[in-house]
Amino acid sequence: MRILVTGAGGQLGRELVRMAPAGAELVARDRQALDVGDRTAVLEGLRALRPAVVVNAAAYTAVDKAESDPEAASRGNADGPGFLAEGCREVGARLVHVSTDFVFDGATSRPYRPDDPPAPLGVYGATKLEGERRVLREIPNRSLIVRTAWVYSSHGRNFVLTMIRLMRERGTVRVVSDQVGTPTSARELAIALWDLMAANATGVHHWTDAGVASWYDLAEAVRRLGQTRGLVPSNARVVPISTSEYPTPAHRPACSVLDKSSTWSILGRTSRHWLDTLDEVLAECAHA
Numbered sequence: 001m002r003i004l005v006t007g008a009g010g011q012l013g014r015e016l017v018r019m020a021p022a023g024a025e026l027v028a029r030d031r032q033a034l035d036v037g038d039r040t041a042v043l044e045g046l047r048a049l050r051p052a053v054v055v056n057a058a059a060y061t062a063v064d065k066a067e068s069d070p071e072a073a074s075r076g077n078a079d080g081p082g083f084l085a086e087g088c089r090e091v092g093a094r095l096v097h098v099s100t101d102f103v104f105d106g107a108t109s110r111p112y113r114p115d116d117p118p119a120p121l122g123v124y125g126a127t128k129l130e131g132e133r134r135v136l137r138e139i140p141n142r143s144l145i146v147r148t149a150w151v152y153s154s155h156g157r158n159f160v161l162t163m164i165r166l167m168r169e170r171g172t173v174r175v176v177s178d179q180v181g182t183p184t185s186a187r188e189l190a191i192a193l194w195d196l197m198a199a200n201a202t203g204v205h206h207w208t209d210a211g212v213a214s215w216y217d218l219a220e221a222v223r224r225l226g227q228t229r230g231l232v233p234s235n236a237r238v239v240p241i242s243t244s245e246y247p248t249p250a251h252r253p254a255c256s257v258l259d260k261s262s263t264w265s266i267l268g269r270t271s272r273h274w275l276d277t278l279d280e281v282l283a284e285c286a287h288a
């Protein structure tokens with residue numbers, strides 16, 4: 001079965017390629033090879049390849065930059081999935097698309113369920129929500145949308161690698177402690193997506209690692225576990241601050257914990273705890 005992975009150069013894309021099941025005829029396309037915001041390239045590419053499944057790991061993920069460049073965010077996050085869905089409808093392929101906790105406003109007292117009303121706070125979340133809607137409009141019965149959160153891996157641009165770099169450069173880092181969510185290993189997400197595909201799952205579902213953390217908790221875990229792995233200096237310190245002390249162009253949800261129960265029920269298993277998966281990724285960083 002031929003499976004096309006778009007955005008194959010990103011954190012998730014790389015892990016999807018790495019964790020692909022034996023026997024899958026994988027075609028991996030990074031941004032240079034296939035720009036999902038280019039409708040002609042997408043439609044012609046799908047007609048030529050005729051994949052059975054397209055997994056879209058491409059996205060415009062610069063949350064703060066999106067506020068001043070909504071056209072670019074919309075091109076990657078709304079047009080791209082829309083064009084892929086259109087092409088999938090034409091060639092009869094299924095589409096697996098990845099979305100975000102940022103479709104919610106974070107004013108919740110319990111984990112968000114897939115059918116909770118979205119209310120994005122910024123351009124990134126709004127464009128990702130529009131991408132979801134375009135996919136569901138084109139191919140409601142042959143699409144799977146998986147929302148995730150706080151994704152990191154041993155490669156690429158992410159909070160964990162930034163913390164390691166800042167602890168090395170500055171020793172002390174100040175990190176917000178009043179935004180909570182769940183750190184998610186890109187590899188665990190990739191494995192879950194392959195398993196959901198094998199189960200022929202459709203609809204909108206959530207996936208993150210298990211547990212709840214603030215950005216401060218995550219930074220503190222990077223410090224503690226990173227020190228035991230020799231990644232972080234012994235004098236590193238993490239200081240908790242409030243969101244108001246660290247203003248950013250984009251507003252972020254205060255609480256974006258996702259309810260994963262529908263995914264867990266399809267897979268017949270739960271997520272692993274974020275501390276365990278973080279330690280695995282740090283081990284990988286230490287051996288790189």
Ligand SMILES: NC(=O)c1ccc[n+]([C@@H]2O[C@H](COP(=O)([O-])OP(=O)(O)OC[C@H]3O[C@@H](n4cnc5c(N)ncnc54)[C@H](OP(=O)(O)O)[C@@H]3O)[C@@H](O)[C@H]2O)c1
Pocket residue numbers: 006007008009010011012013030031034035036037038056057058059060061075076080098099100101128147148149150151152156157
């Ligand atoms: N990272 C997170 O914390 C997070 C949280 C929630 C949800 N998600 C979602 O998870 C998915 C995977 O994210 P990720 O963490 O793997 O992000 P990532 O590392 O930024 O990867 C995204 C990839 O998409 C590529 N890309 C951007 N625009 C493209 C286009 N028009 N055509 C083709 N490729 C394009 C990027 O290329 P360039 O690098 O060249 O731009 C990059 O390689 C995305 O749907 C994202 O919205 C991520």
